[in-house]
Amino acid sequence: MQSPSSLRSFCAAAKEMTVRDALNSAIDEEMSADSKVYLMGEEVGEYQGAYKISKGLLQKFGPDRVLDTPITEAGFTGIGVGSAFYGLKPIVEFMTFNFAMQAIDHIINSAAKTNYMSAGQISVPIVFRGPNGAAAGVAAQHSQCFAAWYGSCPGLKVLSPYSAEDARGLLKAAIRDPDPVVFLENEILYGEAFPVSAEVLDPSFVLPIGKAKIEREGTDVTVTAFSKMVGYALKAAEILEKEGINVEVINLRSIRPLDRATINQSVRKTNRLVTVEEGWPQHGIGAEICTSVVEESFDYLDAPVERITGADVPMPYAANLERMAVPQIEDIVRAVKRACSRSARGK
Amino acid sequence: MGWRLPLRTALWTLRGKQPKATADMVRELSHRREVYSAVPCHLHIFPILKRLQSSEPERACSQNMDEEMNDFMGRKVSYSSQMCFIPEESTNSVPCYRLLSTHGDLLDPSSINELDKELCIEMYRKMVTLQVMDTIFYDAQRQGRISFYVTTIGEEAINIGSAAALNATDVVFSQYREPGVLMWRGFTLQQFANQCYGNEYDLGKGRQMPVHYGSNELNYLTVSSPIATQVPQAVGAAYGLKMDKKDACAVTYFGDGGTSEGDFHAGMNFAAVLGAPVLFICRNNGWAISTPTSEQFRSDGVAIKGQAYGVRSIRVDGNDALAVYFAVKNARKMAVEEFRPILIEALTYRVGHHSTSDDSSKYRSVDEIEYWRTRRDPVARLRMFLQSNRWWDDENEDLLRQDLRTQMMSVLHNAESKKKPGLSNLFEDVYDVIPQNLKEQEQETQAIVGKYPKDYPSDVPLD
Numbered sequence: 027m028q029s030p031s032s033l034r035s036f037c038a039a040a041k042e043m044t045v046r047d048a049l050n051s052a053i054d055e056e057m058s059a060d061s062k063v064y065l066m067g068e069e070v071g072e073y074q075g076a077y078k079i080s081k082g083l084l085q086k087f088g089p090d091r092v093l094d095t096p097i098t099e100a101g102f103t104g105i106g107v108g109s110a111f112y113g114l115k116p117i118v119e120f121m122t123f124n125f126a127m128q129a130i131d132h133i134i135n136s137a138a139k140t141n142y143m144s145a146g147q148i149s150v151p152i153v154f155r156g157p158n159g160a161a162a163g164v165a166a167q168h169s170q171c172f173a174a175w176y177g178s179c180p181g182l183k184v185l186s187p188y189s190a191e192d193a194r195g196l197l198k199a200a201i202r203d204p205d206p207v208v209f210l211e212n213e214i215l216y217g218e219a220f221p222v223s224a225e226v227l228d229p230s231f232v233l234p235i236g237k238a239k240i241e242r243e244g245t246d247v248t249v250t251a252f253s254k255m256v257g258y259a260l261k262a263a264e265i266l267e268k269e270g271i272n273v274e275v276i277n278l279r280s281i282r283p284l285d286r287a288t289i290n291q292s293v294r295k296t297n298r299l300v301t302v303e304e305g306w307p308q309h310g311i312g313a314e315i316c317t318s319v320v321e322e323s324f325d326y327l328d329a330p331v332e333r334i335t336g337a338d339v340p341m342p343y344a345a346n347l348e349r350m351a352v353p354q355i356e357d358i359v360r361a362v363k364r365a366c367s368r369s370a371r372g373k
Numbered sequence: 374m375g376w377r378l379p380l381r382t383a384l385w386t387l388r389g390k391q392p393k394a395t396a397d398m399v400r401e402l403s404h405r406r407e408v409y410s411a412v413p414c415h416l417h418i419f420p421i422l423k424r425l426q427s428s429e430p431e432r433a434c435s436q437n438m439d440e441e442m443n444d445f446m447g448r449k450v451s452y453s454s455q456m457c458f459i460p461e462e463s464t465n466s467v468p469c470y471r472l473l474s475t476h477g478d479l480l481d482p483s484s485i486n487e488l489d490k491e492l493c494i495e496m497y498r499k500m501v502t503l504q505v506m507d508t509i510f511y512d513a514q515r516q517g518r519i520s521f522y523v524t525t526i527g528e529e530a531i532n533i534g535s536a537a538a539l540n541a542t543d544v545v546f547s548q549y550r551e552p553g554v555l556m557w558r559g560f561t562l563q564q565f566a567n568q569c570y571g572n573e574y575d576l577g578k579g580r581q582m583p584v585h586y587g588s589n590e591l592n593y594l595t596v597s598s599p600i601a602t603q604v605p606q607a608v609g610a611a612y613g614l615k616m617d618k619k620d621a622c623a624v625t626y627f628g629d630g631g632t633s634e635g636d637f638h639a640g641m642n643f644a645a646v647l648g649a650p651v652l653f654i655c656r657n658n659g660w661a662i663s664t665p666t667s668e669q670f671r672s673d674g675v676a677i678k679g680q681a682y683g684v685r686s687i688r689v690d691g692n693d694a695l696a697v698y699f700a701v702k703n704a705r706k707m708a709v710e711e712f713r714p715i716l717i718e719a720l721t722y723r724v725g726h727h728s729t730s731d732d733s734s735k736y737r738s739v740d741e742i743e744y745w746r747t748r749r750d751p752v753a754r755l756r757m758f759l760q761s762n763r764w765w766d767d768e769n770e771d772l773l774r775q776d777l778r779t780q781m782m783s784v785l786h787n788a789e790s791k792k793k794p795g796l797s798n799l800f801e802d803v804y805d806v807i808p809q810n811l812k813e814q815e816q817e818t819q820a821i822v823g824k825y826p827k828d829y830p831s832d833v834p835l836d
Binding site for chain 2: 090093095098102103106108109111113116132136141142143145146147148149180181183203204205283
């Protein structure tokens with residue numbers, strides 16, 4: 027996949043970096059800077075990472091800091107959380123967040139709630155990271171998007187990067203944060219290269235948690251997205267530009283806390299909103315964003331909010347069915363047109 | 374490992390003969406109760422510990438051993454043309470280590486010289502304190518003064534015996550039936566009461582149900598309800614201690630039921646693989662709410678599971694405070710000096726109900742409960758030992774119990790009369806720094822409560 031040409035107008039790019047390298051360099055730099063940071067997960071060491079995100083780290087930091095774990099998500103998540111209680115800063119990698127369901131008791135009951143339950147006595151500076159959402163042809167048990175589930179839980183911070191800049195800045199912020207952070211990556215984006223400025227490459231670079239980014243400024247309609255869907259939204263915006271619709275694309279970056287201020291400010295400018303996500307519709311990210319806008323900016327809306335989501339089915343395997351189960355660029359284009367009243371409601 | 378072979382086998386080996394372990398020999402050994410030492414010899418300082426009986430059913434499988442050994446992924450595996458299944462249970466169950474008889478007599482009278490009189494008395498006093506505290510809190514719940522309680526009746530020896538053997542810097546990951554460990558370290562009766570009442574002096578700021586105590590200062594992590602989640606957490610903390618090269622270990626407690634959880638398996642396995650300095654202390658009290666151990670597992674209890682993970686283990690009489698003390702003391706030394714986990718299975722009986730939400734007479738006989746409560750009480754057992762050595766007498770006993778009752782009444786009254794934590798405690802500690810949205814919600818809530826005070830509980834301060 028080529029990096030969207032529209033991005034070049036936003037950074038004085040000195041070079042390009044894949045999301046994979048961005049994540050790898052972020053972990054490398056944070057582990058060098060703080061001896062309490064360590065990485066654990068299945069295949070992260072000798073295998074260099076199931077998706078090669080941790081390439082070279084075992085060789086550089088040794089087996090004390092890069093732990094290959096036996097197969098038990100519940101087990102190594104519990105161990106990671108326990109070490110965080112003690113004062114270490116673990117990065118727990120799940121081969122995919124689908125497997126993290128085996129560990130979700132530790133993520134929620136042991137990590138998210140502990141600072142509160144212990145009245146501030148026990149903090150949990152842990153990062154849970156791994157691929158989230160659909161990949162390609164991996165079907166029901168490997169394709170679920172967990173943004174909405176983790177995003178509803180107080181005590182967690184939930185981040186989802188899109189570009190290499192996002193990956194570096196947000197992962198560094200997550201590792202440094204004293205609260206438990208769920209870091210939702212995307213397998214398809216790992217190999218995608220993005221322009222990165224010198225500032226982004228600096229080891230001190232960090233992005234604030236809870237701030238969305240306006241990836242593309244526009245005036246006619248606001249489109250919110252996160253992770254891979256940001257790329258789709260940008261492509262849809264290019265198509266719509268040719269038809270005279272000027273789209274503002276917001277890259278959420280942070281699911282919890284959600285940057286309601288930026289979203290509302292944008293909708294108050296454009297008066298129309300389309301939310302895009304790959305996950306299931308009911309109780310999804312779009313539902314929360316829609317409500318936020320209705321609560322705070324109702325008078326500014328010129329049209330009902332449009333939600334583009336994945337189909338309300340477990341992910342099918344067959345390529346043609348899979349294609350229909352996740353949002354495509356055309357779906358976003360059609361939704362924007364509906365929001366702009368350019369075609370009849372319902373299709 | 375320092376195995377000492379019985380004399381006959383040793384002689385055969387000297388003569389160059391292959392010792393053939395026949396079924397007869399195995400039976401003979403069991404009958405004669407040969408004593409093997411299964412622990413490293415540096416434990417000479419605690420001579421009373423070396424007497425462990427071993428069971429050797431696996432000897433029966435080593436007939437016709439093939440000389441050729443294969444290096445299989447780092448292990449030497451010998452071949453045999455005798456098809457032999459490892460039996461599902463061994464001829465003898467894992468022996469249970471004890472120092473005192475049921476009636477408080479030292480089984481090895483000479484070992485009195487190794488005992489510290491002051492320590493024994495202090496352990497006894499704390500066991501009585503725990504017993505009295507439990508009884509009064511349980512009654513308080515029945516009277517509706519607190520909402521919920523979990524007693525430790527019958528397990529005082531495990532609580533206090535193990536606590537006394539640990540260092541203050543050892544990090545404790547408990548289940549919920551180990552307040553005695555916190556008590557030993559200095560948590561006061563008033564602090565226990567404050568937590569149960571959830572008042573403004575509760576260290577937990579009224580966030581949790583009763584018996585979910587915790588104290589950073591005393592290295593006792595706040596109790597969390599899900600079963601066995603503390604087991605891998607303790608391993609993680611132990612790993613941290615190892616990386617920091619601290620002279621401390623992690624200690625985790627769990628019941629017989631907890632060993633069925635996946636987390637137990639993961640914790641044990643990881644601890645062995647990582648070489649984590651952690652003590653796994655299982656209170657096998659016979660019951661997981663209404664599930665007896667016969668329905669919990671089919672193994673010979675819990676200690677036997679240790680070897681399956683490569684973890685050294687011991688079974689100890691959980692109602693013998695001295696045995697628990699020495700077992701934990703030794704285990705701790707091994708864990709910290711050798712960077713290894715140790716599994717301790719303490720056999721005991723849950724005299725009380727699972728909690729105040731349970732009535733155990735519904736699933737077990739009242740006779741059984743009464744038997745263990747009156748005839749196998751760990752507190753009474755230690756008392757008999759102390760009194761037979763004239764280290765304690767009836768007058769001490771009456772004074773202590775009287776004093777404790779008075780203290781508890783005052784402590785309850787104090788806790789009851791205190792205010793509840795202020796409204797701001799609802800919103801703090803969700804994160805390290807309170808986020809803007811919660812600050813706004815707090816302001817909103819304060820405003821509404823201020824405007825409609827009659828709609829809100831009067832004992833919740835607005836600050």
